[in-house]
Amino acid sequence: MTQQLPSPRFSDPAVFGRVAVLMGGTSAEREVSLDSGRNVLDALLSRGVDAFAVDGIPALVDAVRDGHVERARRVDRVFNILHGGDGENGVLQGLCEALGVPYTGPGVLGSALTLDKIRTKQVWQAAGLPTARFARVPAGGDLSAAVRELGLPVFVKPSSEGSSVGVFRIVEEGDLEPALEFARAYPGELLAEQMLTGGEFTVGILGDVALPSIRIVPAGEWYDYHAKYIAEDTQYLCPGLDGDQEAEIRALALDGFRAAGCTGWGRVDVMRHADGGLMLMEVNTAPGMTSHSLVPKAAEQLGVDYASLCWRVLEQTLAGGMGGAQA
Structure with missing residues (x-):
């Protein structure tokens, strides 16, 4: 499948003014964010952008x-x-819009919706887009009943966390106890979700373009935190599919991104059912930009290096771009 990104619209870094690279914070993903942020900052500085952390x-x-x-x-x-x-x-x-400061990534609606995996899946269902079967488990709810309703194997995960934080893979009854222990202490909603076994994929989105898909093949049983950020033996096959199937997964990812109210850039995770059907899983509106991260790997397949990718993302904050608030 031949595809090209449009050429960058600007070449003078002065058009961006002074850029705050926002990283770190207090979420469970703080360390990953700091890693991503340092890389983005270095990339922007290398292109002459007046950026600071x-x-x-x-x-x-x-x-x-x-x-x-x-x-x-x-x-x-x-x-x-x-x-x-x-x-x-x-x-x-919302803060940036109130302050009149342009920012990268989707706006208020798309960001708020997609951090909540349950509500995102409900929107996809309403839009007629495919997603894996799931059950909502409210705080203090009966996780065991939700797992029985779906049938093994399942994943259990917080509805509003990322980077595989608090994710449990339950293949047999004996795997359930650690998830139950986590659920007893966790203050938010949990998502119990059908486990699909036909392959794990992700598709980066940059403006109106879906980047080449990546098939993720971890050395272990599944793509956990270790496989994402530490292991060196996880395989990333890009593009992840061929021919019509590759076109299908990119189109589905772009449809899922837009249906969730997102613009700008992001990443859509997709799983394949054993029968070959593709299922939307979740959207990331501030994707990782570490040395192990996936959007840079996909952009590289189209001849866009890391610094150029950061430049293109930042361009979306200028008038005519596809990001959140724009100058």
Whole structure:
């Protein structure tokens, strides 16, 4: 499948002004966010962008406030690489819009919706898009009953976390107890979800383009936190499919992204059923940008290196782009 990205619209880094690279924060994904943020910052600096690091939303508010007082320290736009929590749930997006500061990634609605896996799947169901069978488990709810309803094997995961935080793979009854122990202490909703065995894929989205799919083949039984961020033996096959199937998965990912109210850039995770059917799983609105991350791997297949990818994402904050708030 031949595909090309449009050429960058700008070549002068001065068009971006002073860019706050927002990273870190207080979510369970803090360390991954710091890793991503350092990489993005280095990439933007290498392209001549006047970029600086900001750790968390309170520090961003201080930076914007200081910039109102001292113009030389202004914040002209935000590159959001704050994974999880308020970086992806609409809080940061609403704040930036209230302050009139353009930012990368989807807007308030798309960000708030897609951090909640359960509500995202409900929207996909309403739109007639395929997603794996699931059961909602409210805080203090009966996880065992939800698992029985779906039938083994299943995954159990928090509805509003990422990076495989709190995910349990339950293949037999003996696997259930650690998930039950987690559920007793966890204050939020859990998602019990049918386990699909036909392959795990992800598709990066950049503007109106779905990047080549990546098939993820971990050395272990599944793609857990270790396989994502630590292991060196996880295989990433890109493109993940061939011919019509590759076209299908990219089209499905783009449809799922848009149906969830998202624009700009992100990543859509897709699983394949044993019968070959593709199922939407979740959307990431501030995808990882570490050395193990997947959107940079897919962009590279189209001849876009890491620094150029960061540049293209940042371009979406300028008038005519496809991101959240724009200049």
